[in-house]
Amino acid sequence: MRARIPGGVGVLLTCCGAPSHWAARNDLRDAAAAFIRHAWAELGRPRMILGCTTCRQVLREAAPEIPTRSLWEELAEIGLPEGAKPADSLLALHDPCTARDQDPVREAVRSLLRRLGQPVVEPELGGSLTECCGFGGLMDAANPDLADRVARTRAARCPEDLLAYCAMCRDSLSRSGKPVFHLLDLLFPESPDAIQPAGTAPMVRKGPGLPDRRQNRARLRQRLGGAAAPPREHHEISLVMEPEVRDAIDQRRILEDDLRQVVLGSESGKRRFADPQTGRLLASRRIGYSTFWVEYEPLSESPATYRIYRAWMHRMVVKEES
Structure with missing residues (x-):
């Protein structure tokens, strides 16, 4: 995107407030939105490109003045990255539940897959009727056993390996033991955690736990040039x-x-x-x-x-x- 979008691309590392919203704490959600609104204004009020449909849904409600666009819509417009390649198997496409009413986002994903040459099947409960992966609404925090059952049920209904374009969906569905690809693994296959070369076993990567997520966020901030927290x-x-x-x-x-x-x-x-x-x-x-x-x-x-x-x-x- 930095190479193909005029004017440069920035990165904002913060939470949209969705967990607070799910917990009926809209005061905390609004505080998160206020932080994003302030950062957006300081950056000159650009359009915001979001890789998460939940972030887009929350910001549309909490900060409607911020113009948002899905990462997948952006990539569908600027073209496939160099080196993008399909997996060597038929995949079942899983839409995140917050994409149910975001038709342009779902179509952009399918457009990218057609251009990539990746064969996919549509689950019976997909698109505007898609099922939850087991993460939404803080299900995993409030009732882990139910979240696990929801994820396994969703995976069991698809004989094929799964393809997701939401990070939380990918990690949640991975608890079923079924191989679950993320769309970015196909678009950027040379990255360290991407798909395996053709002819090898399909990717089976369990979602990171809470400590790993925290460490990953810290590593990302350091890689982007942020100050590391002083060691204790x-x-x-x-x-x-x-x-x-x-x-x-x-x-x-x-x-x-x-x-x-x-x-x-x-x-x-x-x-x-x-x-x-x-x-x-x-x-x-x-x-x-x-x-x-x-x-x-x-x-x-x-x-x-x-x-x-x-x-x-x-x-x-x-x-x-x-």
Whole structure:
């Protein structure tokens, strides 16, 4: 886009306010929209190109004065990127639920796929009748089991591998175990996380958990030239977790940063419980309004490395008796 759109292209890294809107906190959604409106005005009131149909839906309501356009409409106009290529299989096209009333966006996606030569099939519940992937409306936060069932049901109704053009849809549907491509993987196949070369197994990439998403955002900001946050003492701690432990911690919305702070406090103050049979330690620490508990075991002193066995949190404060 920087090469083909006159006048330059900027990047705005912020939230549109959709999660707040879904949680019935339109005051927070409006605050997010106000931040975007201010940044948009400072940039000279340009049109805003959005890769997410939910962002577009929210901004149309919260900041209707900002002219928005879908990334897919923009790419359909300026042409396919050099090197774009189709997958080596027939794919079922999944539309995000917020694209139901965005006909130009859905048509732009299909136009790109026709030019790419990518064969797709339309699910029975697609287009303006498309199903939710299991992420929308904070379903994954409010009822993870239901979100998992919705994602697996959607995937099971399509015999073919899936193709999505929403990042959250791609990651949500990936929990089914079915290969799920993102449209950008076809348009930019040479990028590190894109599709595999022809003749190899199709891409099966599980969506990142909460800690990975946070780290990805930090890496993106640094790659774009933003200032990195100054390192803190607990950042030097390395953690080792089995996949099932990491999955459980992700589901409980616990960040690795929280775990490191608990471990650092335990190692510094020696306030913890010890299991004499296993050698494992159990420590807690209040961070914000929550108290975090971590069961862990030291592995090495230099570098400081710890194995995490369990972690959970409560919205409670443990007070000492005077």
